Amino acid sequence: MPQHPFTPADTLVCRSAIDGSIITTVAAGDMSAAITAASRAFNSWRLVPAPIRGALVHRIGELMREKKDELATAIMRDIGKTRSEALGEVQECIDMADFAVGLSRQLHGLTIASERPGHRLIETWHPLGLVGVITAFNFPLAVWAWNALLALVCGNPVVWKPSEKALPSALALHAVAHQAIKELGHDHALLSVVCGTAEAGAALAADPRVALVSATGSTRMGRQVATAVAARLGRSLLELGGNNAAIVTPSADLDLALRAITFAAVGTAGQRCTTLRRLLVHTSIYAQVVPRLTSIFAAVRVGDPRESGVLIGPLIDHVAVSAMQSALSDACAQGGRVHGGEPLTCCGEGAYVRPALVEIAANAAVVQEEVFAPILYVSAYEDLATAIAANNAVSHGLSSAILTNDLREAEYFLAPNGSDCGIANVNVGTSGAEIGGAFGGDKASGGGREAGSDSWKAYMRRVTSTINGSGALPLAQGVVFDLTAG
Ligand code: UN1
Numbered sequence: 001m002p003q004h005p006f007t008p009a010d011t012l013v014c015r016s017a018i019d020g021s022i023i024t025t026v027a028a029g030d031m032s033a034a035i036t037a038a039s040r041a042f043n044s045w046r047l048v049p050a051p052i053r054g055a056l057v058h059r060i061g062e063l064m065r066e067k068k069d070e071l072a073t074a075i076m077r078d079i080g081k082t083r084s085e086a087l088g089e090v091q092e093c094i095d096m097a098d099f100a101v102g103l104s105r106q107l108h109g110l111t112i113a114s115e116r117p118g119h120r121l122i123e124t125w126h127p128l129g130l131v132g133v134i135t136a137f138n139f140p141l142a143v144w145a146w147n148a149l150l151a152l153v154c155g156n157p158v159v160w161k162p163s164e165k166a167l168p169s170a171l172a173l174h175a176v177a178h179q180a181i182k183e184l185g186h187d188h189a190l191l192s193v194v195c196g197t198a199e200a201g202a203a204l205a206a207d208p209r210v211a212l213v214s215a216t217g218s219t220r221m222g223r224q225v226a227t228a229v230a231a232r233l234g235r236s237l238l239e240l241g242g243n244n245a246a247i248v249t250p251s252a253d254l255d256l257a258l259r260a261i262t263f264a265a266v267g268t269a270g271q272r273c274t275t276l277r278r279l280l281v282h283t284s285i286y287a288q289v290v291p292r293l294t295s296i297f298a299a300v301r302v303g304d305p306r307e308s309g310v311l312i313g314p315l316i317d318h319v320a321v322s323a324m325q326s327a328l329s330d331a332c333a334q335g336g337r338v339h340g341g342e343p344l345t346c347c348g349e350g351a352y353v354r355p356a357l358v359e360i361a362a363n364a365a366v367v368q369e370e371v372f373a374p375i376l377y378v379s380a381y382e383d384l385a386t387a388i389a390a391n392n393a394v395s396h397g398l399s400s401a402i403l404t405n406d407l408r409e410a411e412y413f414l415a416p417n418g419s420d421c422g423i424a425n426v427n428v429g430t431s432g433a434e435i436g437g438a439f440g441g442d443k444a445s446g447g448g449r450e451a452g453s454d455s456w457k458a459y460m461r462r463v464t465s466t467i468n469g470s471g472a473l474p475l476a477q478g479v480v481f482d483l484t485a486g
Contacts, residue, residue, distance in 0.1 A: 014026060017313070024168055029193070031159070035130065038130050038192060053155060056152060060176065063177075071169065078140060078167075078169045079169075083305070093144075099452060109123040122467065127155025127459075131158045133160045135217075137316050143450075151459045157191070159192050160192065161194050170193060174191065201225070202224070205224070214238075216239040219395075235458070237449075242275070243369070245400055247403065249406060254285070260428060277377065280381045281380055294339045303347070323373060331360055334361075341354060341375065363393070368395070370396060384413075388418055399431065402425070404427070422445065
């Protein structure tokens with residue numbers, strides 16, 4: 001299976017992760033032309049009242065509901081998610097539409113007490129400008145929805161550079177959004193998609209006409225985007241990798257914990273940025289937890305994601321299988337004990353693996369790196385402070401969890417000296433966040449926050465105004481500047 005399906009003829013070959021078969025070919029787009037058209041669209045869209053902008057997002061949401069099955073099928077075929085997870089991803093897009101529609105009647109500023117008589121201080125949020133969105137293969141639709149639907153209600157056009165490994169589903173979603181634009185008579189340049197390789201993403205990041213670049217992907221890619229955007233003093237919103245840990249304490253409900261751990265570690269074949277990669281288990285329950293998890297990992301059904309009962313589909317390609325195998329051999333060399341993890345033959349050229357559980361020291365070198373595959377490193381800990389220190393010892397800071405029935409342990413984990421991640425859950429795994437909260441992480445995870453809460457502010461610019469309704473001109477901080485004196 002070719003890993004760089006980009007041919008000199010500017011054509012991208014789209015393959016299914018399920019069996020490596022060719023789905024279609026897609027022509028590469030023109031990034032600069034898309035940015036020019038979107039910049040023009042911004043001039044009028046920013047003046048459309050936000051609730052009217054919300055009506056467009058409302059229609060996009062309705063159409064996504066109608067086409068939920070079709071869109072989920074496209075996700076399954078492109079990247080090999082199970083039907084339930086693919087449907088869940090489309091639901092995440094629909095949830096974002098609902099959320100953005102509600103926001104379109106908010107986008108509220110502040111009134112702040114002024115120190116001067118008869119004065120008022122206000123903050124107003126205005127549309128920011130063109131938003132560039134770069135998405136990864138693993139959530140080919142939801143991450144566009146997080147960004148694009150908020151950007152639209154905030155008054156900004158969007159240029160999307162989807163992963164070249166998931167183009168057909170991106171194009172299917174785009175067709176749905178364009179149907180809504182057409183029905184409501186808006187400018188088609190409000191939303192555009194540019195298919196291309198990493199070069200197209202680099203062109204988007206470097207273009208000074210793009211006010212905000214929202215990029216999801218590896219930390220390496222994020223560094224390149226951040227550097228290019230910072231060089232032109234643009235704004236970036238980065239959602240990068242994670243090396244997420246969960247702590248299982250002696251009081252945990254083990255049945256609940258094992259289910260939470262398994263979904264977080266092997267769901268989506270370990271290819272979420274929120275995937276659980278490190279498990280820290282208290283020594284007193286280690287001998288109970290590890291054999292149970294090992295047998296769950298050995299029994300969970302891996303295979304063609306279209307078959308019912310299959311919980312783990314393929315990895316995106318054979319490069320991912322090689323990365324996984326090399327991490328497992330490094331783990332062995334560093335004293336780890338590997339259970340499972342072997343490549344499996346299934347469905348033509350699909351890249352299937354059994355999930356791996358690796359018993360290893362929490363500070364082993366291999367444990368510090370994110371590998372986008374289902375490997376769960378398990379280590380024992382003695383006291384909670386050490387486990388929290390291990391949780392925080394990696395370069396990433398995206399998601400984390402504690403499984404406990406002890407209130408004090410939970411509160412310690414959530415305290416300022418607890419988990420340093422953007423997401424810190426109690427009795428819930430590291431993955432599968434709802435859209436209502438702000439999503440993102442710190443350190444090498446990029447620092448961005450997307451989806452719910454007040455993430456919309458990233459897509460707007462803030463104007464602070466002092467309004468003087470008095471007849472006098474007092475200066476702030478008591479400064480006297482009297483032209484009649486002296
Ligand atoms: C990602 O893997 O890039 O919390 C996003 C989750 C999903 C989003 C994952 N709602 O696992």
